[in-house]
Amino acid sequence: MTGSTKYIFVTGGVTSSLGKGIISASLAKLLQARGFTVTIQKLDPYINVDPGTLNPYEHGECFVTEDGAETDLDLGHYERFLDVPTSQANNVTTGRIYQNVINKERRGEYLGKTVQVIPHITDEIKRHIQALGRKGIYDFVITEVGGTVGDIESLPYVESIRQLKWEKGKDCLTIHLTLLPFLQTSGELKTKPTQHSVKELLSLGVQPDVLVCRTEHPMQKGMKDKIALFCNVDPTAVIESRDAQTIYDVPLMMQEEGLDTVVLQKLGITGYPEADLRSWSDFLHRYKEPKREVHIGLVGKYVELHDAYKSIKEALEHAGAENETKVHIKWVHSEKLNAKNVAKQLAGLSGIVVAPGFGNRGIEGKIEAIRHVRENGIPFLGICLGMQCAVIEYGRHVLGYSDANSTEMNADTAHPVIAMMEEQKSVENKGGTMRLGAYPCKLSDGSLAQQVYGRKEISERHRHRYEFNNAYLEDYRKAGMVATGINPKGKLVEIVEVKDHPWFIGVQFHPEYRSTVMKPHALFIGFVQAAVKRSEMVRERAEA
Numbered sequence: 001m002t003g004s005t006k007y008i009f010v011t012g013g014v015t016s017s018l019g020k021g022i023i024s025a026s027l028a029k030l031l032q033a034r035g036f037t038v039t040i041q042k043l044d045p046y047i048n049v050d051p052g053t054l055n056p057y058e059h060g061e062c063f064v065t066e067d068g069a070e071t072d073l074d075l076g077h078y079e080r081f082l083d084v085p086t087s088q089a090n091n092v093t094t095g096r097i098y099q100n101v102i103n104k105e106r107r108g109e110y111l112g113k114t115v116q117v118i119p120h121i122t123d124e125i126k127r128h129i130q131a132l133g134r135k136g137i138y139d140f141v142i143t144e145v146g147g148t149v150g151d152i153e154s155l156p157y158v159e160s161i162r163q164l165k166w167e168k169g170k171d172c173l174t175i176h177l178t179l180l181p182f183l184q185t186s187g188e189l190k191t192k193p194t195q196h197s198v199k200e201l202l203s204l205g206v207q208p209d210v211l212v213c214r215t216e217h218p219m220q221k222g223m224k225d226k227i228a229l230f231c232n233v234d235p236t237a238v239i240e241s242r243d244a245q246t247i248y249d250v251p252l253m254m255q256e257e258g259l260d261t262v263v264l265q266k267l268g269i270t271g272y273p274e275a276d277l278r279s280w281s282d283f284l285h286r287y288k289e290p291k292r293e294v295h296i297g298l299v300g301k302y303v304e305l306h307d308a309y310k311s312i313k314e315a316l317e318h319a320g321a322e323n324e325t326k327v328h329i330k331w332v333h334s335e336k337l338n339a340k341n342v343a344k345q346l347a348g349l350s351g352i353v354v355a356p357g358f359g360n361r362g363i364e365g366k367i368e369a370i371r372h373v374r375e376n377g378i379p380f381l382g383i384c385l386g387m388q389c390a391v392i393e394y395g396r397h398v399l400g401y402s403d404a405n406s407t408e409m410n411a412d413t414a415h416p417v418i419a420m421m422e423e424q425k426s427v428e429n430k431g432g433t434m435r436l437g438a439y440p441c442k443l444s445d446g447s448l449a450q451q452v453y454g455r456k457e458i459s460e461r462h463r464h465r466y467e468f469n470n471a472y473l474e475d476y477r478k479a480g481m482v483a484t485g486i487n488p489k490g491k492l493v494e495i496v497e498v499k500d501h502p503w504f505i506g507v508q509f510h511p512e513y514r515s516t517v518m519k520p521h522a523l524f525i526g527f528v529q530a531a532v533k534r535s536e537m538v539r540e541r542a543e544a
């Protein structure tokens, strides 16, 4: 597109959790499918500098970008929908904004001025919003503001939007996402909370251009006109967003409602073809009309909160669609697993993923799960801590190191088969200090990993402090657990496999961050295939 970058802001009203991330990603997808270049950014109003130090119970998984930023899980949606990598610039928190401003103040860059929310904090927010636009590669920068309009902590963000709209005029557009609650007793949808929420936004000086209304039921006749009248928007700019069967339906639903059309029209952009979503629809078809099904267990300690394992869940579903297989996930609580109940808990599952994590809680359950799948030939994918647990399990039960452990769990073990990386030993701060982001990895000839990836070299994203202790490499190799993926520079073990097993792979990295709708991840595809094979074998055996 010729001309300046357009800025689209997505705010939320009435309540949180309306799915601003999915609406932003869906609009971005529609614009991308019309031939535009788009990126999406998330502004988070909390004071943590990044979500890396947050407990997953707070905000779900921490998503890691190629450049090693620990970010909000919405960035995962952006990447899965758009298939374009994000970076640190795509997620900014209040903590980071204030940290930058305070650092500048300490360096004397404000030349003796009193440093204030307006203009210094808002200038810093605006600088972050426009940094992506200044790269000169994006036609659109979509900025999603976390939280709900009216929250004290989102005020500086809404104020920054007001200023940018004033400065940039026609290059900016605001979409406000609201809720139409359904009153069971009167059987009606109500527009009043939407009206109030728009009033709140207006009181902060921002007139929304488009309203996206989340609703469980179809909007009644005349409702769009009513909302338009009360909120100063065109009736065509009131978009209905019904609850979807899957988040991947939303781009098509938004296309049908004309969200991208009204956005382009309001920004004065004409002459672009309709969004071509054929390959997206092909994915949806495979996803929704699978030929077979398979049951997979996800063993972790945060299983009550599925968002804690968001990218893994999505990666399994992408790989399922690729294999025309419905993947049913059984969420298995690692703390509740023990040697006595493991067979029963994992019964009927054709593959097990052991999840990443930190600290001791649930570790022994993970180890029991791995022992069970290793001894019974059940396909296994261990991710990060899941891989480390596989190494510990093998050490204890095959190599006979009864107290084998990670020094994260037991600093005094006689067999520290997983140990802290050398460069981590002097690190004191918790935030942003792990081995983070993409690193290359060489795969050994003849390995299952190489066969699955169909390549000799890969690059995957990391987030950990501990690693396989290379002092044990040879012992493990002789005993049948082989390192088949190595970081070429540091010689760190990135992948382990068990030789006498149909499909047993542990990876020190996080493949889930790289799985997208259009490019499901090779490891997950291979794992689901192996699980399908296993379930067919079990069925044939039962029938014989």
Ligand code: GLN
Pocket (backbone or CB within 6 Å): 355, 356, 357, 358, 359, 383, 384, 385, 386, 408, 463, 464, 465, 466, 467
């Ligand atoms: N706690 C482990 C480490 O720091 C694993 C981290 C993870 O699973 N992401 O090495």
